[in-house]
Amino acid sequence: MLRIENLTAEVEGKPILKGVTLEIPDGEIHAVMGPNGAGKSTLSYALAGREGYEITGGSVLLNGQDLLEMEPEERAASGLFLAFQYPVELPGVGNANFLRTALNAIRRTRGEAEVDAMQFLKLARTRMKELSMPEDMLKRGVNVGFSGGEKKRNEILQMALLQPKIAILDETDSGLDIDALKIVADGVNAMRGPDFSALVITHYQRLLNHIVPDRVHVLADGRIVASGGPELAHRLEAEGYAGVLDEAA
Amino acid sequence: MNIDAPSGNAAAFLQRYAGLADRLPGARVEAVRALRDAAAETLMAGGLPSRRVEAWRYTDLSPMLRAEFREALTAVDGAVALPPARAERRAVFVDGRFRADLSSLDGLDAEALADVVGDVAPRLNTVAAAAQPMVMLNTLLFEDGLVLDVPAGVDAGRLELLSVVSGETASTIHPRHLIRLARGARLVLLETAMSASGARHLHNPVFEIEVAEDAKITHVRVQREAESAYHLAHLGVRVQTGGTYDGFVLNAGGRISRSETHLALLGPRAAAHLNGAQLVADGQLADTTTALDHAAPNCASRQTVKTVLAGRSRGVFQGKILVRREAQKTDGYQMNQALLLSEEAEIDSKPQLEIYADDVKCSHGATAGALDPDSLFYLRARGIPADTARSILVRAFLQEAVEIVEDEVARDALEDAVTGWWNQHGEAA
Secondary structure, eight states: OOEEEEEEETTEEEEEEEEEEEOOOTTOOOOOOOOSSSHHHHHHHHHTOOOOOEEEEEEEEEETTTTSOOOHHHHHTTTTEOOOOOOEEEEEEEHHHHHHHHHHHHHTTTHHHHOOOHHHHHHHHHHHHHHTGGGGGGEEEEETTTOHHHHHHHHHHHHHOOOEEEEESSSSSOOOOHHHHHHHHHHHHHHHTTBEEEEEEEEHHHHHHHHHSSSSEEEEEEEEEEEEEHHHHHHHHHHHHHHHHHHHH | TTTTTOOOOHHHHHHHHHTTTSSSSTTTTTTHHHHHHHHHHHHHHHHHHHHHGGGGSSOOOOHHSSSOBBOOSOOOOOOOOOOOOOOOOOEOOOOOOOGGGGGGGGTEEEEEEEHHHHHHHTTTTEEEEEEEEHHHHHHHHHHEEEEEEOTTOOOOEEEEEEEEOOOSEEEOOOOOOEEEEEEEEEEEEEEEESSSSSEEEEEEEEEEEETTTEEEEEEEEEEOOOOTTTTEEEEEEOOOOOOOEEEEEEOOSSSSSEEEEEEESTTTTTTEEEEEEEEEEOOOOEEEEEEEEOOOOTEEEEEEEEEEEESSHHHHHHHEOOOOOTTTTOEEEEEEEEOOSSSTTTTEEEEEEEEOOSSEEEEEEEEEEEEEEEHHHHHTTTTTOHHHHHHHHHHHHHHHTTTTTOHHHHHHHHHHHHHHHHHHHHOOO
């Protein structure tokens, strides 16, 4: 269970999150939708612990643990996963090595045995097949020369390997064609279960046709201004943010 | 000249020469004696370069000139711990002297310079220019070296050249290595310079390398001497038509280390790779200086040099490329990049392109910066601890240079040296 309470945060001295309260029970997928500049990406970076996103108030608990006290890597080890809107290219870092280092770092802190290169390769190949990823993506540098869709699939591959308790998908649909969108959605849906929850951050409703959320929240000007079931996303699509925001105000 | 009462900043070296002149190899070979005396005279008159000399502007030799050294002419034959062999053939020099008992040169046309100096005297200072300060110092005092000839069409495989400074006393060694590849010959020369103790020493090797038509040498140098050492190397290289010099220099040790390469591409389709990396920790200075002379048409040169600096350290890159008027269709590329892990680290970078031909393709670039915070966050967000994430990114930065080296064993040696350096200095970075 991820519990965000009255979270406020600023970037370069400018308040962006102005009191976000949100609860995502285990096993549920919630969507956060909102217009540009609402604070969607700030919310995801603040949760993941990126430098420069200063928390000025509120609390975030992941299964009772205080997330805000932790370093980014400790948050990851506790089961938080952020799928980046803009995955970083790391020339000179082999994708396979990167994935295995991350997997073993997390397994170590969970007290699980590390996987060796052979075990890892087997595991990665299975997951990659599910995501229709060519195997040579393991040999290349992390995200280097990947298309937009390949980068997003690489994010989902990381999620599938690291098996987080909660995933934050930050505009994972941006820059994806419909086939890639379906593959990414299938990857997320495959994770669904009592021990997995997700926060799907998106501007558009189309991703939510494929990943059907349990709850939809509308973020505007740093606050959650409306919440509802999946039908709320359809209303936003039909009426636009303006209509829903007017009603909330 | 009165070499019995030397003065100037090279006085200590001249004094040593005065004492050793009759015992150095070639003392009774007139041509060798003449070269040494000429070097002594020039050093007496002009000394070793100060920072007022443009080529030495960023690398101040005065700590080395102030340091006291003792002669290491007497060959030691005691046991010395050597690293595991990386190749079947190995030429081992301990304190500058060839050690036949530790070497294996089966099937190679190789000799110790001290044994054949009379025969090879005409080759001295023909590839390396006598006027170069580090060549001059070496000419004055060279005591031994490797003389290697690879005959036409022969692939000599891999040869390890190992230089170990063993002693607890501060010594200076000045090896002179003469390497010649005849037409179509091949050689992978994997060199390691290391110190068995932490004692201060000066290692001043000079290489004279001749690459004939269609021959190819891969020359990988791993310099990981003690932090108190001075390493001042000079490489002279001449490459003929269709030949290739494929070089990589790793500077990962020494208080002051400078690797200076002067290479000439003398016939069409000759190629040069002058790649390298420098790992510089607190209190150290590392300098990669190259002068590349495109003297013939249709030649290619490639240069990628990466410097990682930690603590209060300095890095220097000086890369000159001369494209002569006759060197049409030259294809040149130069890139030097520095990664500064500390705010007290400093890099001086001086690319210098001089182009007189009008139909050439020459590009160059230089960057300097800290670790990218976005990359660091990306790794940490995947559960990778901050220190491991930094290590991954530093290695990735170096990887782009190291992966250019095609020879697997040489690449392993470079990667091991990087690992060793990072284990020692990474935490402080």
